[in-house]
Amino acid sequence: MTSPRCATAIIAQLVAQGVREVALAPGSRSAPLALALARAELDGLLRLHVRYDERSAGFLALGLAKASGLPVPVVTTSGSAVGNLLPAVMEAHHGGVPLVVVSADRPAAMVGFGANQTTDQVGLFGAFVRWAARVSSTAPAASWPAQVARACLLAADPAAPGPVHLNVELAEPLVGDEEPFPRVRPVMRADSGRAEPVALGAGPRTLLLCGDAAPDVGRRVAALADRAGLPLVAEPSSNARAAALRTGRLLLAGPLAGEVERVVVFGHPTLSRPVNRLLASDDVEIVVVAPGGGWVDPGWRASSVVPWVEVAEGDPDWWARWSAADAALSAAVDELVAAQPVLTGPAVAAAVADAVAGGVLVLGSSQPIRDADLAPLSRQRVFANRGLAGIDGTVSTAVGVALAMDEPTTLLCGDLTFLHDLNGLAAGLGERRPDLRIVVADDSGGSIFATLEYGADRYADVFERVFATPSGVDPALVTVGYGVPADRVGTLEELAAALVRPISGVEVIVASVDRAGRRALDRQLNAIGG
Template sequence: MSTPRRPFREFDDAYDAESLRLARRVIRGLTMSMRHIVLAPGSRSAPMAYALREAEELGAIAVHVRIDERSAAFTALGIALATKAPAGVVTTSGTATGNLLPAMMEADLSGIPLVAITADRPEELHGTGANQTTWQQGMFAGRVRDEIHLEQGEARLEPESRDDMLAAETQVGLLLRAATGTSPGPVHLNIGFRDPLVPAAPGQDRPSGVQRWARTPIVRRSRGTDSAEQLRAEIIGSEILDAGTETAPGLTEAVGPAAAPQPGESSDQVPNAPGAQGPAPVSADPALDAASDAASAAAGESPAEAAARFEAGLGTARTVFVMGADAPAEARELARRLGHPLLAEPSSDARWSDLGTIQGYRLILQAPEGSPAGILTDSVDRVVVAGRPTLTRPVQALINRSDVEAVQYAPGGEAWFDHRLARRVLPDLLALAQFARKAPPGWHDSWTERGLAAQRLIDAALTEQEALAQGELSSVRVAQFVAETVKTPLLLGSSSVIRDVDLAAVLNRTVLGARDDARRIYAMRGLSGIDGNLSAASGIALARSTRVTALVGDLTFLHDVNALLLPATEREPDLDIVVVNDSGGAIFDQLEHGAVGRREGQAEAVERFFGTPQTVDIEALADAYGHDYHFAEDLEALGEGLSGLEDRVGIRIIEVRTDRSVLRDFHARLRAAAADL
């Protein structure tokens, strides 16, 4: 006769309210891979709040409290963006859960492991008109990698064994694995809590103090002399690398630095003439290594000889690599080895000048037909897209040209990619190398030469614009200055700011006085919305334990002003917010709406419905929230506002005022100058 299996217990909290017991097991499941959680206050989510306080005291998780749920969600998204590890946001029931939707949408299309943990009314209260009750199960359907619902009273609290798959703790752990799988992204955990929602009152059966129930302890929260990199390694584990240093397995050793470029042909000729040094032999990732090894074994030659023979068999093609947001690092390394130019957006982590990226590429692509730059662009045979390019129409026009064969490199799949697009997906480097082929002699040099000429045109146009404006700064010049000189991680706001950096900035991975790991650029390009940008920057600062700079337009700043609202009990993120204040939406004037606004009788309507002018006193706003404020009337004052990093803590708002009415004419003059490229 067999006896029933007893529940397996690592700790005993049977004395407490069942809601608290469920919350503790949820948190144990979360802390298998989560180190940060952002909590917005609420009553139905109270069991999570009390249990999180215990877990934080035990060193199991860092808790951040925010008042506004939308800001809380984007703060968690920023943490996950910086660490590449899951970060959670906890809300109460009702409209609080709906406020998570924008961040969940962004996380979906950006592949960010954001975990929405929503408290819910128990099932018997649904459909009764109970306060703050709505149907929350499946509310993020189609945007999450997985979702589960735990109902108090039904969820198994005590596992029957260490690997009990039906226990609440194990289910939560499996949910997080879905967030960090081959296609990372958001997940949703909905929990139906029943009264009582508070811990049991102290009594004879309740142990004193906090019982050791939480999982692995993490780093202390106090600030010390440790570097941000050391702190981050302690928090998220040494196996998780910063995206700025990530490479595919075996790639760094096999690929190495690219050969220095040699002088090529005249820029006035179609780039196919001899004169440039060819790329080093291709070898990257196990697929390419296996191909070389097989060839070596078959022919009785050394691996180096086999690699050279493999490369020689690739043939040549005039290929360009378009590096969009979060482009895989191995794609840029392969482009360098094959000798192809990189057209890199700032958020691709491939824009750095020492990687050989092409400066001023947007101007090259806009050059008129028949000009040297136009001939260069027309000669492109193939395009490799890595990451998600979102910034410019000239890039999209290149990708969609009928005479150009384009592919998407997506080794883990892309959440945003629609397979109905004309370009096909290549999942590995071997297939990518065979598609891209080697560059013909002089191909990269021709792009580099045109890029340097384009950058000179851009810099000259900015100088001319400053003279016409009698010294008044333009938003493009401000963006260029900040991106080129800031010594901290940088978040670029959506809309005009990131496009200005893409157009004009020459980015170096190191600037004088900056740490080697500091030059990282972040942006939210999943849906490219202006909501949540400040909150995400705050999350990055909290995750990296370092000062971060956010460069945003005035509407982006005002749209997320609740990020400035911090409970007095909370650690304030170290954040410089540079606000380019042109009193409205500058981007629309550079689109077709700007032309409409110049038609007779249309200026007022376009300004009202698209420009949305505002007159907010940003200094007074900073004062109201209790944050430092600095006004920069010129670049020298802007540099002063960004200096002295070691002497500042907390949030500082740096305002720069510009005139958006001159931007359309500036860009028109710049496009006209492209005829000389």
């Protein structure tokens, strides 16, 4: 009966290492793990979240880990079930999220001989995991907790958090007498302490730039910008917008950008081309703040990489010029958006940002996060999957964030992003439901492509089919099919009225957004800055 013992030891050590949330997609080979998890929840040791879709379960775990900062396991059975976790693992790798994959498997001797639901799972995630291990129920029992502890410590490494993979080979019989949870101790790792910041002197005209970052990092960046009196361009999910320029990406397309002599980069900036151009400038000193082994340098121009910085106070006139320009551009953006005769993406983003002031906001990729980039964000705690900036698993990630934060949460996403992860709405009877409002900016397709090169008239004959891809599916109707209430709004007034309602349970608001004028509106917005 080694498999039940092995599974019990694994779950006990996960709890000892601080795991408090686990996502499970049921199956047969994973039965010992599922039974041990169910007992652990009954004993009050953890919270278990069950999903029938492995892909959704993976992103649910990712959202839980992203919001909590703690390692969160996702447990699956063997075979293609494990392969469905690859998108979440890739996002966790590039986003630095402590995701722990626990995949059940057949004994190694069965691989390659046609056994049911058996494939080579070892090394499945390749370089996307920080560490991978084979855990065998027939190995010495002392190896089980040791491998689990190592996995959790490496996943939550403060310098370089990320996903790990425990492939658990479970031999039959898979069930037997219930094993009591063993008394285990956590394996501790000495804290090396936060590295001393590098002091950057006054002199070069300096701009602070913050991409996607955890709330604690964003707060530190905002505080640094305030102390130094320096302009800060911060993406919506930087969590540093409290001290940032609202129209940063537009300002970087204007004359002030040409005066920048030094850029200090925090987080993972990926959102706009003006930022990328700045980071690739030959005549700008690029200082990258990265506490771990890797760092962001898409333009191959980094001159130094430091664990943290303190920057000497800047020239007050330098800040004043950026601030004045930002105020003027903000007013121009508001005037342009308000003048549109139909409901637009930027108007939806601004309304959502206003409604979520001080709350928790999750942003989908593609156009909504770019619309939110020009919205008046400041005190919101913002999460987004910006590791790879894909639309995969966005609804499931938001569910995980809401469950981990345990407070009302709002997700803003496009219709294609929403439809891509409809199964994120599906949870079995008795599963926890968060207080989550999903606002779908429904422009019947991928409006971001209209703002790119492919939206030009020369591609008009193929644009709808191979870029915009309107689905023909009504997000409100399919939402109701999942047992989730949905409303459709068509005006800013209707949206505002829906957003003032308290968030209770999961609900969807579908906002009908115009796409026909998206390219022209984007050009007008960019012209304001240029």
